[in-house]
Amino acid sequence: xxxxxxxxxxxxxxxxxxxxxxxxxxxxxxxxxxxxxxxxxxxxxxxxxxxxxxxxxxxxxxxxxxxxxxxxxxxxxxxxxxxxxxxxxxxxxxxxxxxxxxxxxxxxxxxxxxxxxxxxxxxxxxxxxxxxxxxxxxxxxxxxxxxxxxxxxxxxxxxxxxxxxxxxxxxxxxxxxxxxxxxxxxxxxxxxxxxxxxxxxxxxxxxxxxxxxxxxxxxxxxxxxxxxxxxxxxxxxxxxxxxxxxxxxxxxxxxxxxxxxxxxxxxxxxxxxxxxxxxxxxxxxxxxxxxxxxxxxxxxxxxxxxxxxxxxxxxxxxxxxxxxxxxxxxxxxxxxxxxxxxxxxxxxxxxxxxxxxxxxxxxxxxxxxxxxxxxxxxxxxxxxxxxxxxxxxxxxxxxxxxxxxxxxxxxxxxxxxxxxxxxx
Amino acid sequence: xxxxxxxxxxxxxxxxxxxxxxxxxxxxxxxxxxxxxxxxxxxxxxxxxxxxxxxxxxxxxxxxxxxxxxxxxxxxxxxxxxxxxxxxxxxxxxxxxxxxxxxxxxxxxxxxxxxxxxxxxxxxxxxxxxxxxxxxxxxxxxxxxxxxxxxxxxxxxxxxxxxxxxxxx
Ligand SMILES: Cc1cc2nc3c(=O)[nH]c(=O)nc-3n(C[C@H](O)[C@H](O)[C@H](O)COP(=O)(O)O)c2cc1C
Ligand code: SF4
Ligand code: FES
Numbered sequence: 288x289x290x291x292x293x294x295x296x297x298x299x300x301x302x303x304x305x306x307x308x309x310x311x312x313x314x315x316x317x318x319x320x321x322x323x324x325x326x327x328x329x330x331x332x333x334x335x336x337x338x339x340x341x342x343x344x345x346x347x348x349x350x351x352x353x354x355x356x357x358x359x360x361x362x363x364x365x366x367x368x369x370x371x372x373x374x375x376x377x378x379x380x381x382x383x384x385x386x387x388x389x390x391x392x393x394x395x396x397x398x399x400x401x402x403x404x405x406x407x408x409x410x411x412x413x414x415x416x417x418x419x420x421x422x423x424x425x426x427x428x429x430x431x432x433x434x435x436x437x438x439x440x441x442x443x444x445x446x447x448x449x450x451x452x453x454x455x456x457x458x459x460x461x462x463x464x465x466x467x468x469x470x471x472x473x474x475x476x477x478x479x480x481x482x483x484x485x486x487x488x489x490x491x492x493x494x495x496x497x498x499x500x501x502x503x504x505x506x507x508x509x510x511x512x513x514x515x516x517x518x519x520x521x522x523x524x525x526x527x528x529x530x531x532x533x534x535x536x537x538x539x540x541x542x543x544x545x546x547x548x549x550x551x552x553x554x555x556x557x558x559x560x561x562x563x564x565x566x567x568x569x570x571x572x573x574x575x576x577x578x579x580x581x582x583x584x585x586x587x588x589x590x591x592x593x594x595x596x597x598x599x600x601x602x603x604x605x606x607x608x609x610x611x612x613x614x615x616x617x618x619x620x621x622x623x624x625x626x627x628x629x630x631x632x633x634x635x636x637x638x639x640x641x642x643x644x645x646x647x648x649x650x651x652x653x654x655x656x657x658x659x660x661x662x663x664x665x666x667x668x669x670x671x672x673x674x675x676x677x678x679x680x681x682x683x684x685x686x687x688x689x690x691x692x693x694x695x696x697x698x699x700x701x702x703x704x705x706x707x708x709x710x711x
Numbered sequence: 712x713x714x715x716x717x718x719x720x721x722x723x724x725x726x727x728x729x730x731x732x733x734x735x736x737x738x739x740x741x742x743x744x745x746x747x748x749x750x751x752x753x754x755x756x757x758x759x760x761x762x763x764x765x766x767x768x769x770x771x772x773x774x775x776x777x778x779x780x781x782x783x784x785x786x787x788x789x790x791x792x793x794x795x796x797x798x799x800x801x802x803x804x805x806x807x808x809x810x811x812x813x814x815x816x817x818x819x820x821x822x823x824x825x826x827x828x829x830x831x832x833x834x835x836x837x838x839x840x841x842x843x844x845x846x847x848x849x850x851x852x853x854x855x856x857x858x859x860x861x862x863x864x865x866x867x868x869x870x871x872x873x874x875x876x877x878x879x880x
Contacts, residue, residue: 375796375835413780414836416849454739454778457834471735471764473773489733533798533839541840575797575835605839607798621800625834631777 292518294506294527295499296543299386304421307428310389316434318505322397323442325508327358330401334504336512338525342379343369343460343497344574344603345678346591349504355484356494358402364492366399366407367469368501371453371460373412375575375625376605379529380498382541384418388425392448394501396435397508399446402494407448409498410465413455422450457629461677462495464631475633476677499529520547524590528604532558535565535610547593551585553606565610569693573602575622576682578689579615598689614709615694616701619686620648626683636671637680643667644687651698654706661702665691713748715756720744724763734764738774742781751782779833787822788871792833792846799835799843807843807855808832814864827871828864 298305298313307315322330335350357364368391372380383390391409399407411419426448429435437445451469453459459468463477466488487493503526507515516525524546530553531541537559544553550572554560561567569579572589578599580587587597594601609618627641647664650656668687671680691698700708716724724741728734738760745756752775754768761771775781782790793808808819811830815823822829838844841853847867852859 372837373835376798376839377835378837378839381837412837413778414833414846414849414851451736452739452743454743455780455833456778468739469736470733471738471774473777531840533842534801539840539842571797607801607839609801613801618797618801621795621797625796629834 291544292527293543294518295383295390295502295529296386298390299382304385305387305389306424307389307432310387310393314509315389316393316432316505318507318509319393319396319400319434320440322400322505322508323440323444327401327403330397330508331358333512334401334507337507337515338512338519338523339500339503339507339515340525340591341497342499342503342528342603344374344576346601349496349500352484352496353402353494355482356402357484357492360492362491363406363489364402364404365488365494366395366402366404367462367465367488367493367495368395368407368409368498369460369462369465369495370409370411370415370418370498371457371465372415372498373457373460373629374603374605375622376531376533376571376607377574377603378531378533379541379604381415381418382531383498383502383529384415384421388418388421389429390502391422391498392425392429392435394504395448396429396439396446397505398494398496398501399448400439400442400444401504403444404494405445405447407446408451408469408488409448410451410453410459410469412453412459416452419450419452426450456631457625458631458677458679461679464677465495466493475631478676518545519590520545521588521590521593523592524588528589530557530589531603531605532608533605534570534608535562535567535613536560536608537562547588547590549586549588550580550606553589554585554608558606558608561608561610563610565612567608568611568613569609569615569618571602571605571607571686572599574605575607575625576600576685577602578685579693580689581693598692600685612709614652614707615690615697616648616652617707617709619690620645620652622686623648623683626679630679631677634674634676634680636674637676637683640667640671641680641683644671644683648687651701652707654701654704656702658699658702661698715745715748715753715759717748720748721763728763728765735766738764738766738771739778739781742771742775746781750788751785779831785822787827787829789827789847789867790829790831792831792836794834794836794838794842794844794846795832796835796839798839802842803855804843807845807860810857810860811845814860827868 339349340346464474468474483493532539567582591601632638741760838853844853
């Protein structure tokens with residue numbers, strides 16, 4: 288348990304924040320020093336070889352994303368860090384920024400160098416004011432030390448980082464909605480194509496990456512792509528991951544462990560097992576938009592491909608566990624209410640479809656539904672799937688689809704008995 | 712009501728807007744500054760923000776009304792945002808919400824008679840490991856129990872009544 292290499296959390300101490308002096312004592316800014324002696328293309332190539340995949344939920348290979356970006360083209364272009372983190376069950380970026388904000392600043396500077404973006408933004412959600420303040424202090428310290436600003440470490444490369452504070456709404460985490468939000472427009476998503484790499488912030492080429500993704504970059508440069516791949520326990524995986532535990536566990540920490548750790552280890556060793564001596568019924572393996580997994584799937588390694596094969600998604604690495612007394616219809620209703628309320632209202636399948644799904648789930652939960660309603664629910668899922676303007680509504684469908692697939696009997700039991708079978 | 716912006720703030724925003732290639736990106740900062748001074752964003756605040764950024768009031772309004780943490784109607788001095796998302800739900804979030812309603816004598820969306828607290832739901836606060844959680848102003852409180860809620864409310868009430876400058880919220 289303790290032999291897991293700590294890369295992102297190595298300076299994390301309870302209730303404390305590491306700033307520049309401590310960060311540098313543990314090798315901080317060595318990655319940046321090394322990066323500026325390489326060519327930007329070499330830095331990009333190393334990140335590509337490392338196998339790093341996006342930590343913001345979709346798992347897109349970071350190096351590949353960067354190849355779509357016109358790094359060598361002169362002129363205005365941007366790097367944007369996505370620190371919206373509003374998907375229920377996800378709180379890893381917060382823990383990282385509370386513990387060690389320079390991890391992100393150095394990662395962003397290396398990424399900015401690789402992509403040759405003179406301006407970078409960190410988009411921070413409303414509830415993370417302390418993270419925003421930590422970042423501002425880290426930026427000031429980095430500037431003072433010559434890591435940020437003009438002529439970084441004598442390389443001739445210049446980069447400024449700005450912190451943008453938001454004011455709520457989950458949709459701001461969707462990368463094109465985020466760009467609108469940053470520009471001061473209403474934060475509805477944009478149509479793709481054109482993708483942000485072609486036309487992004489202020490109409491210029493832009494790369495959007497998650498906080499944890501960017502925080503890995505300087506370590507990859509400092510220690511190499513092979514080292515990074517070697518951190519994972521799966522063949523195809525790479526790196527460590529920040530896992531945030533929540534729900535019906537004895538302990539609910541956020542921790543750093545290899546990609547490929549099993550759900551069982553996370554739940555038993557780090558979560559101290561299911562609370563109150565109960566058994567596990569289900570879990571969300573990677574946030575509110577990932578389909579449920581069951582107690583029979585505990586030995587699946589936590590990696591993108593393996594979790595997908597198991598019928599769910601790796602998502603953000605936020606694991607929420609439900610004990611045997613949980614009504615899965617009620618849990619799913621709670622999840623769907625979140626998506627329905629956070630819908631940006633732009634397209635009909637999401638704006639109108641999700642509230643209708645909530646209504647149907649409530650009918651089932653309260654014992655008022657008929658088998659026809661269940662059919663209507665299935666029809667609704669089909670109507671929403673593939674028709675929504677952005678991925679929010681698709682994310683909402685995940686848990687519901689898995690409810691019907693894994694807990695179909697429990698759903699029908701509600702209808703047959705005319706009440707929730709888990710409540711006396 | 713307090714001034715929408717202090718003289719210094721007004722000066723600063725005007726200077727920054729004049730220097731920036733895309734002043735519109737300041738709109739959230741501006742709305743949040745006004746809200747910090749007034750407690751909410753009145754129509755005059757929307758107009759002022761538009762004037763500083765070279766936008767029409769409706770261009771500011773469509774942004775202001777999008778966000779659940781920008782208030783376009785008066786609220787209490789402290790807004791309590793109770794998380795009603797899945798991790799908090801799994802650990803007694805509904806009871807916390809119920810207890811707050813009972814203790815404050817208000818329904819969701821309501822404000823206490825003394826004008827101190829407004830109660831609203833919010834989605835996940837990123838405190839899922841400390842569920843159930845709530846946020847008052849910009850401070851997140853986790854591991855809530857009835858006793859802890861009583862203490863927090865007493866503290867926040869006192870802070871709201873003290874003559875010191877208010878925190879944002
Ligand atoms: C509704 C919605 C919300 C999202 N929220 C976030 C978020 O809070 N943080 C994040 O990094 N990515 C979020 N994403 C994913 C982003 O669109 C984008 O894929 C990601 O920031 C890319 O970074 P990565 O490749 O480093 O993971 C969200 C996507 C959707 C559809
Ligand atoms: S799917 Fe939902 S959040 Fe996405 S654009 Fe449509 S209404 Fe907005
Ligand atoms: S679900 Fe309540 S803080 Fe995350």
